[in-house]
Amino acid sequence: xxxxxxxxxxxxxxxxxxxVAVRSMILEPPAVDNKDVLQSTVINxxxxxxxxxxxxxKLNDGGISELYISGSPFEMGxxxxxxxxxxxxxxxxxxxDFISSLIPSKATLQYLKYFISYFNKDLDEYIxxxxxxxxxxxxxxxxxxxxxxxxxxxxxxxxxxxHDIGHTIQNMNLVNCTAFSVxxxxxxxxxxxxxxxxxxxxxxxxxxxxxxxxxEPDTGxxxxxxxxxxxxxxxxGMNEHGLTVTLNSAKSGIPLSAKTPVSLISREVLQYAKxxxxxxxxxxxxxxxxxxxxxxxxxxxxxxxxxxxSLDAVAIYDSKESKLVLTNHFQSxxxxxxxxxxxxxxxxxxxxxxxxxxxLIDGHKQLDVEAVVDILRDKNGKNNRSIGxxxxxxxxxxxxxxxxxxxxxxxxxxxxxxxxxENDFVAYDLNKVFSESFDVQTQEVTVDSLKIDASEFYQSxxxxxxxxxxxxxxxxxxxxxxxxxxxxxxxxxxxIIEQNKDFYYTYYILGQYFESINEGDKALAFYKQSLNCxxxxxxxxxxxxxxxxxxxxxxxxx
Numbered sequence: 377x378x379x380x381x382x383x384x385x386x387x388x389x390x391x392x393x394x395x396v397a398v399r400s401m402i403l404e405p406p407a408v409d410n411k412d413v414l415q416s417t418v419i420n421x422x423x424x425x426x427x428x429x430x431x432x433x434k435l436n437d438g439g440i441s442e443l444y445i446s447g448s449p450f451e452m453g454x455x456x457x458x459x460x461x462x463x464x465x466x467x468x469x470x471x472x473d474f475i476s477s478l479i480p481s482k483a484t485l486q487y488l489k490y491f492i493s494y495f496n497k498d499l500d501e502y503i504x505x506x507x508x509x510x511x512x513x514x515x516x517x518x519x520x521x522x523x524x525x526x527x528x529x530x531x532x533x534x535x536x537x538x539h540d541i542g543h544t545i546q547n548m549n550l551v552n553c554t555a556f557s558v559x560x561x562x563x564x565x566x567x568x569x570x571x572x573x574x575x576x577x578x579x580x581x582x583x584x585x586x587x588x589x590x591x592e593p594d595t596g597x598x599x600x601x602x603x604x605x606x607x608x609x610x611x612x613g614m615n616e617h618g619l620t621v622t623l624n625s626a627k628s629g630i631p632l633s634a635k636t637p638v639s640l641i642s643r644e645v646l647q648y649a650k651x652x653x654x655x656x657x658x659x660x661x662x663x664x665x666x667x668x669x670x671x672x673x674x675x676x677x678x679x680x681x682x683x684x685x686s687l688d689a690v691a692i693y694d695s696k697e698s699k700l701v702l703t704n705h706f707q708s709x710x711x712x713x714x715x716x717x718x719x720x721x722x723x724x725x726x727x728x729x730x731x732x733x734x735x736l737i738d739g740h741k742q743l744d745v746e747a748v749v750d751i752l753r754d755k756n757g758k759n760n761r762s763i764g765x766x767x768x769x770x771x772x773x774x775x776x777x778x779x780x781x782x783x784x785x786x787x788x789x790x791x792x793x794x795x796x797x798e799n800d801f802v803a804y805d806l807n808k809v810f811s812e813s814f815d816v817q818t819q820e821v822t823v824d825s826l827k828i829d830a831s832e833f834y835q836s837x838x839x840x841x842x843x844x845x846x847x848x849x850x851x852x853x854x855x856x857x858x859x860x861x862x863x864x865x866x867x868x869x870x871x872i873i874e875q876n877k878d879f880y881y882t883y884y885i886l887g888q889y890f891e892s893i894n895e896g897d898k899a900l901a902f903y904k905q906s907l908n909c910x911x912x913x914x915x916x917x918x919x920x921x922x923x924x925x926x927x928x929x930x931x932x933x934x
Contacts, residue, residue: 403500405515405529406508413451414516418458421817426459432816433459438793438802441585442821444809446592449506453513456589456608463585464605465519472522474579499537499634502663506595507640510608511536518606536609537637540665552704552725553624554771555671556733556751557680560698564744570673570680570782571748572622573797574602574611577775580843584794586778590809596647598810602778602791609639610646611777616810617650618675618784624702627720628667629687635663638685642670652677652692659683660690667716671702675784684711699737703730725769725912732758733771745781745790749828752779752797763910764879765842772797774842790828798839801828845875849885856888864889880909884920896927903927 419427424435434442441463445452457464500508511532518528526534555572563569577583587605592598601613614620621642641662649655655672664685673680682693684706691710694700704726706717721727735758736751737743743751754771757763766774779797781790787806793799803826808814833839849872855862869886876882887902903924911917 403530403533405512406500406505408450408509408512411450413447413454413513416455416458425816428455428458431455431459434816434821436802436820436822438800438822439584439586440791440793440802441587442590443587444590444592444816446594448594449509450513452591452593453510453608454516455513456510457514457517460514460587460605461517462605463587464514464517465521466585467582467605468519468522470581471578474582497634499533502634502636503533503536503640504644507608507643508533514606514608532606535606536640537634537665540635540637552729552768552773553622554701554703554729554733554752555622555624556699556701556737557671557673558699558737558743558748559679562698562737562740562743564742567783567785568673568675568678568680569743569745569748570620570622570671570784571752571780572612572671573752573771573776573779574622575773575776576611577777580795583777583796586791586794588791588804590806591647592810593647597650598806599646600789600804600806600809601643601646602780604777607639608643609637610643611639612780613642613646614673614782614784614787614789614806615646615650616787616806618673618787619646619650619655620671620673620680620782620784621645621655622671622780624669624671624704626667626669626684626686626704626706627716627724628665629716635665638664638666638668645670645672650674650676652679652681652683656683656690656692659685663687667706669702669704669706671700673782673784675787678785682707684708686711686714686716699734701730701733701737703727703733705730723914728758728769728912729771732756732769735759736771745783745826746828748781749779749790749797749801752781753831753833755833757910761910762878764876764882765838766846766876766881767879767910768912769910774798774839788823788826790826793830795834795839798831798834800830803827841875845872848872848875849882852885852889856892859892861893863893878909880906880911880916880920882906883909884923887920887923891923891927896930900924900927 416428421427426433431445436442443459445455512529515529515532518532522531553573553575557568557570559568560566585604587603588600589603590600597615597617599613599615601610610621612622623638623642641659641664645655645658649658652672652674659670667686670683671680672683680700682702684691684693689710691708693708705720706712711717736754740747752771755765757769763769774796776796779792788803790801790803792801803823805823809821873882883902883906887899887906890902891899903920906920
C-alpha cells in the first residue's frame with residue numbers, strides 16, 4: 377500500500393543520509409590542482425538572472441530554473457554551487473521535511489545507519505575523479521543546516537547514491553517509470569521521438585523546483601539534463617550529438633559492497649558517447665549498485681535501444697520495430713527469464729503498463745510531440761478502463777518529478793512544468809543554447825513557439841482536486857497511526873469516494889478507518905469494493921485479502 381511504500385522509501389533514504397555521520401569511515405575530498413575558481417563572484421542581473429563569469433542561472437516564466445556551466449570539473453562544480461546555492465538549500469530542506477514526515481523507529485535507523493556505513497565505505501573508489509571533483513566543488517556551497525548529519529562533501533556525494541541504496545535495501549520495484557520511442561512510419565515526420573516519465577517522488581515541494589542544466593565541459597561533449605539543485609547525476613538527458621539516455625529501475629539482486637551509482641554512469645554516457653555502441657561500452661565498463669535499464673536514443677544511429685544492466689550482466693534489447701517501450705522489467709533474451717525479472721513481472725504492474733503503452737501507441741496512426749505528451753499524461757488502464765487517478769499501473773500516476781520528450785535528430789527537448797506532466801511542456805533547442813552567438817541576457821533559453829499547452833485535466837482544476845483528495849486520505853491515515861477515534865461523517869466519506877471512485881486505495885483506507893472504529897461490516901464492504909478495482913501489485917492485493925481474513929476470523933471467534 378502507499379503508506380508502506382513511503383515508509384520503505386523513507387527508511388532507505390534516511391539511512392543514506394545518516395550513515396555519513398559515522399565518523400570512523402571518512403571519505404576524503406579529491407585533490408584539486410587549481411582552486412583559483414573559488415575567487416569567482418556571482419552577479420545578480422535581476423530577480424531571474426545571475427551570472428558567474430561565462431556561466432549563468434536563469435528562472436524562466438514557467439518556474440523552471442535553467443543553469444549553464446562550463447570548464448573543468450571543479451570549475452563546473454564551484455560555479456554550480458555558487459549559482460544554485462539557494463536552490464540546493466531548498467531541495468535539501470524539502471528532502472529532510474519529506475523524510476521527517478515519515479521517519480521510522482530510531483532503532484531501525486540505528487541499524488540501517490551502521491549497515492549502510494559499512495556497505496558504502498568505499499563509494500568514492502567507484503566514482504571517477506572528475507565527477508568527485510565536480511561534486512566537491514558543489515559541496516563547498518552546501519547548506520550549513522545539515523552539518524549535524526555529515527560533512528558537506530560526504531552528504532552531497534552520498535545523495536548521488538540515494539536511489540541505488542534505497543532500491544538495494546527495499547529490493548522492491550517502488551519506482552514505476554515509463555519510457556518509449558516511435559519513429560519511421562509511426563511519426564508524422566518519420567523522425568525519432570522519445571518520451572519518458574520519471575516517477576520518482578520525494579514530495580511535491582521537492583519536484584516543484586526543477587533545474588534544466590546545460591553543460592559545456594572541457595572534455596567530452598556538451599549535454600543537457602533535467603535535475604535539481606546539487607545533483608550532477610543524469611536521470612534524463614541529451615547531448616550535442618543527439619545521444620539521449622533515461623533510467624528505469626529493475627528488480628535487483630543484493631550487492632555486497634558499494635558500486636557506481638547508476639545516475640553517474642548515465643552522466644558518463646552523455647558526456648562521452650555519441651553512438652549506441654559507445655554508450656554500451658561505457659555502461660559495460662562500470663559495476664553498478666543495482667539492476668537498471670538505460671533507454672538510449674541516438675540521432676547518429678537513427679534508433680533507440682534499451683541497454684539492460686544487472687549486477688553481473690549487460691545486454692541490449694532492440695525491438696527491431698518502429699516503436700520501443702520500457703517500463704521496469706528486462707526484455708532481452710539474455711535477461712528476461714532470470715528469476716528476479718520473472719518475479720518482478722508476476723508481482724508488479726510493469727507488464728501491465730508496458731501493454732497499456734503499446735496500446736496507446738497503436739491507437740495512433742502517426743504521432744507527433746503533442747501525441748507523445750498525451751500518452752505520457754494517460755491515467756487509464758488497459759482498454760481505456762478507469763483504474764483511479766494515482767494508480768501505479770497507469771502511465772501517469774501524478775507523482776513524477778519530470779516528464780520529458782526528445783527529438784534527437786533535431787536536438788530538441790520538451791520538459792514539463794510543475795506539477796507532474798499536466799502543466800505546459802517548455803521546449804529547448806540544444807543547437808541554440810550551445811551556439812557561440814547565444815546571449816542569455818538578450819535571448820530566451822526556451823523556444824516559445826514549440827511549447828505544448830497544459831492538459832485539460834490541469835486547466836479544469838483536476839490536479840488541485842486530487843491534492844485535496846490526497847490531503848483527506850492523509851488525514852485519515854494520520855488518525856489511524858495515532859489510534860484516533862474521530863468520527864468521519866457520511867457526507868465526507870461519500871465526497872472522498874466521488875473524488876477517486878475507481879481507485880482501490882480509496883476503499884482500502886476507508887476500510888481501515890471503519891475497522892479502527894470497530895464497524896467490521898462496513899470495513900468488510902469497503903475492502904471487497906477495493907478488490908473490484910485494479911490493484912497494481914500482488915502485495916497490495918494480499919494486504920486487502922489479509923484485512924478481509926482478519927475481520928472474518930474475528931467474527932468467527934465471537
